[in-house]
Amino acid sequence: MGGWLFADSFLALMVIFLATISFVPSLGGAVSSTSNVGNIAGGSYIKGLNLVYEDFDPAVIRRDIQDFERAEKISLGSQVLYAKIVGGYDAKTEPANKGTFRALLYSARIKSSDLTEFAEAKIDLGTSDKLSPTQIVLRLTLSGS
Numbered sequence: 446m447g448g449w450l451f452a453d454s455f456l457a458l459m460v461i462f463l464a465t466i467s468f469v470p471s472l473g474g475a476v477s478s479t480s481n482v483g484n485i486a487g488g489s490y491i492k493g494l495n496l497v498y499e500d501f502d503p504a505v506i507r508r509d510i511q512d513f514e515r516a517e518k519i520s521l522g523s524q525v526l527y528a529k530i531v532g533g534y535d536a537k538t539e540p541a542n543k544g545t546f547r548a549l550l551y552s553a554r555i556k557s558s559d560l561t562e563f564a565e566a567k568i569d570l571g572t573s574d575k576l577s578p579t580q581i582v583l584r585l586t587l588s589g590s
Contacts, residue, residue, distance in 0.1 A: 493584060493585060493586055493587075494509075494510070494513045494583075494584070494585040494586075494587065495582060495583070495584050495585075496509050496582070496583045496585070497576075497580055497581070497582050497583075498551075498580070498581050498583065499579045499580055499581075501551060501554045501555075501558075503555075503558040503559060503560050506555075506560060506583070507560060507562065510523075510525075510562055510585070510587070513587070514587070519587060522562075523562070523587040523588050524562055524563075524564065524565055524566070524587065524588045525562050525563050525565075525566040525585050525586070525587055525588075526565075526566065526567065526586045526587065526588050527566065527567050527568075527569075527585070527586040528552075528555075528563065528566045528567070528568045528569070528583060528584065528585050528586075529568075529569045529570075529571055529582075529583075529584040530548040530551050530552050530555075530568060530569070530570055530571065530581060530582070530583055530584075531544070531548060531570075531571040531572060531573050531576065531581065531582040531584070532544035532545060532546070532547030532548030532549075532551065532570070532571070532572050532573075532576070532581055533547065533572075533573060533574070533575075533576025533577050533578050533579065533580040533581070533582075534547070534572060534573075534574055534576075534578050535574070535577070535578050536574035539578070541572050541574070542572070543572075543578070544571075544572030544573060544574070544576070544578075545570050545571070545572045547578070547581065548570040548571060548572065548581065549570055551581045552568050552570065555568075556568075562587075
């Protein structure tokens, strides 16, 4: 009887675990201008788009997304499903929330621009002292076929 109780309890815990884990698509792959972006934004990702910017330029962002679509043979005009925006900060002179604030401002610029690719995107913010205070990393997952 005790064995069945243990087995049923284990099964219940597994159901709860599987119900609570996230099945968010993985990101990674293409990197622009900073070699350690994969380490900054999170580790072992197989496919996705990582971009590093110092300035906000919607035309450059759109061009970089289109270049990625061509390289990965995804349909042009794909939508961004998920975007993680990581803001840099200097750990010696400012708190980490400065990086988050920079990421928030970049997010607001994206949403208020004519970048229709981000119309339905879920956007998360992050911060990293491995980036300079002028850098922003965009980690994108695109809907493509």
